[in-house]
Amino acid sequence: MKLTKTHLSLSALSIGLILTGVSGCNKESTASVSTGITPKIMSDSLHAVMVADRTVYTKQVVGRLVKKEKVIKASEQFEDDKALPLPAQMFRFGSEHVAESNANFSYSLLSLWPINKQNSAKTEAEKIGLKHIFDNPGENYYTEETLGGTKYFTAVYPDVGVAPVCVSCHNEHKDTPKTDFKIGDVMGGVVIRIPI
Amino acid sequence: MIRMLKINKWWIIWVAFTLALTAYYANSLAGNDKEVFLPGKASNGHYQIENKCNTCHGDGFDDKETLQKSCIRCHSKELKAVNDSHPKKKFTNPRNADRVALLDARICTTCHIEHKTDKTLSMGVTLPEDYCFICHKDVAKNRPSHKGMSFETCDDAGCHNYHDNKALYEEYLVKHNDQKNHLDDMILPHKDLKKIFQEKNEKFKITLNEKDIDSPDEIEISQKVVYQWKTTAHAKSGVNCNECHDKKGTWSFKPGIKLCSKCHDKEADGFLASKHGMRLAEDLTAMKVSQARIIMRSDAGNKSINCQSCHSDHAFNTETAAIDACLNCHADKHSKSYKKSTHYRSYLALKNNNNAQNQGVTCATCHMPRISIYDNYVERTLVDHNQNNTLRPNEKMVRAVCMNCHGLKFSLESLADNTLIENNFNGIPKQENKGFEMAMIREELKKKGLIKDDKK
Numbered sequence: 321m322k323l324t325k326t327h328l329s330l331s332a333l334s335i336g337l338i339l340t341g342v343s344g345c346n347k348e349s350t351a352s353v354s355t356g357i358t359p360k361i362m363s364d365s366l367h368a369v370m371v372a373d374r375t376v377y378t379k380q381v382v383g384r385l386v387k388k389e390k391v392i393k394a395s396e397q398f399e400d401d402k403a404l405p406l407p408a409q410m411f412r413f414g415s416e417h418v419a420e421s422n423a424n425f426s427y428s429l430l431s432l433w434p435i436n437k438q439n440s441a442k443t444e445a446e447k448i449g450l451k452h453i454f455d456n457p458g459e460n461y462y463t464e465e466t467l468g469g470t471k472y473f474t475a476v477y478p479d480v481g482v483a484p485v486c487v488s489c490h491n492e493h494k495d496t497p498k499t500d501f502k503i504g505d506v507m508g509g510v511v512i513r514i515p516i
Numbered sequence: 517m518i519r520m521l522k523i524n525k526w527w528i529i530w531v532a533f534t535l536a537l538t539a540y541y542a543n544s545l546a547g548n549d550k551e552v553f554l555p556g557k558a559s560n561g562h563y564q565i566e567n568k569c570n571t572c573h574g575d576g577f578d579d580k581e582t583l584q585k586s587c588i589r590c591h592s593k594e595l596k597a598v599n600d601s602h603p604k605k606k607f608t609n610p611r612n613a614d615r616v617a618l619l620d621a622r623i624c625t626t627c628h629i630e631h632k633t634d635k636t637l638s639m640g641v642t643l644p645e646d647y648c649f650i651c652h653k654d655v656a657k658n659r660p661s662h663k664g665m666s667f668e669t670c671d672d673a674g675c676h677n678y679h680d681n682k683a684l685y686e687e688y689l690v691k692h693n694d695q696k697n698h699l700d701d702m703i704l705p706h707k708d709l710k711k712i713f714q715e716k717n718e719k720f721k722i723t724l725n726e727k728d729i730d731s732p733d734e735i736e737i738s739q740k741v742v743y744q745w746k747t748t749a750h751a752k753s754g755v756n757c758n759e760c761h762d763k764k765g766t767w768s769f770k771p772g773i774k775l776c777s778k779c780h781d782k783e784a785d786g787f788l789a790s791k792h793g794m795r796l797a798e799d800l801t802a803m804k805v806s807q808a809r810i811i812m813r814s815d816a817g818n819k820s821i822n823c824q825s826c827h828s829d830h831a832f833n834t835e836t837a838a839i840d841a842c843l844n845c846h847a848d849k850h851s852k853s854y855k856k857s858t859h860y861r862s863y864l865a866l867k868n869n870n871n872a873q874n875q876g877v878t879c880a881t882c883h884m885p886r887i888s889i890y891d892n893y894v895e896r897t898l899v900d901h902n903q904n905n906t907l908r909p910n911e912k913m914v915r916a917v918c919m920n921c922h923g924l925k926f927s928l929e930s931l932a933d934n935t936l937i938e939n940n941f942n943g944i945p946k947q948e949n950k951g952f953e954m955a956m957i958r959e960e961l962k963k964k965g966l967i968k969d970d971k972k
Contacts, residue, residue, distance in 0.1 A: 428611060
């Protein structure tokens, strides 16, 4: 594969990820030091970090303090309610932070049943990708798309409800279009885009 | 020969005229009066500094990046404070490229173009009024209650704002729906500057008098000034003459804002960001009352605005600054109605009762409110000297001011009533805010598990 400018910058980012101890991609990333990595490896690695952080926050912070210790609430209006941000909000804040830093990738949390309708599938890749991960549990979806004149490698990963708080919050929310989520269900998808 | 002389004469006139014109433009360009170069008057928000082109444009023109940085330099703090509902970061994701193509919400000048006063709507917006519909025209699909609502109603007072919705979001309406018009506990926040300083330094715990005066011997101080100083918070908090008048070893007869900001930095920052101080912030001459675009007293036109305009040198009194200082200049209907208002009557009643708990509602209570901030992780309450923070859109005032005494619904409805604003809230609002009803219907449906049937 031709080594593009994007691949070179991805190589640098992948080294950063290796140093921070991302598990599960050591083999591919080690090879990248000399040859560069593909957007797919880059995207999978980023997703691994996202899932790890999200799961830790959901279980060790929100799940533990809200459900087990019962010392604080988690709330969508966390500032006014002096509560913890919801895991999905925490995820979005990270995404917005990345957007502000002009990083060479972007990510979103979307769903076929979004609470905020702005987070429903919009592009063709999102529509097909979200349907694919729901119809094929355990699979990711990879494609390329052009948005605003720029070509992107786009990956869609299943976002699974990992704790009771994920499911109960979505099922009970006023704006949810689906009220029967269960733990382990694909509730939405993480969409990562890398310009190529 | 005569003909040549005639031609030469016109040449001389032409050269002289060109030179004069060049000198005029060169002088304008070099000085602070660049009005001749303006492509049009600036909006109400910026006209005070319109002659200082490089404040917004930097050293070049037509550079959108420079302009954007200028907007952010002055306005980012307030946008962050109000938890901006449409920040740039929400539009940089490639999935929003189609929206950005229709309305580039990543940059401020998409909606706020300067020097176009004939096209400038309220809030300095220069887009056609239906801009919300570019992205939200299908709102009724998820909010059937909004069916048939026209684009003019989106930003009706008490409904939605583009940037600041801190007092308007649905859960907040639900949470405060049952509040009374007048709360049982109507308490205004108390300033704590003295306490904060005393915790920092013991010297501010000492009360000073004549024998402590530390001005240089050669400086003559009148008994009147000494008396005024003794009766103010400065003498009572250990603040001596040199604290304000000593400028690096030299006696300063007229200490400016830089000296005031030694202790009152947050207040000074607010003042410099406000309509009162924005010219000083740009090193221009102080704002003159005659330069205001709103109705002011004709006999105040020559007054310039600095710290001492409201807090006179030695006889400063925050009560004077909170009412009389305002009314000495402002002469619009709202200001002129203040002394006939319930708010003023409450102020007098509390003052006469010597109520230490509360000081009643002054002009400053609403327009320069006492706010809580975290300064180096220390919570303190101070006067926000930037009236823009609670002025427009006026819902910005609700949480910081109105809700100290009034319920949310009453506050929003009052601020949506132009007659009440003119007469300084002498009466009760005429029109109901329908947003509460809509929010409560959805709340009830949720409780009954019928939220999907929100067709009412």
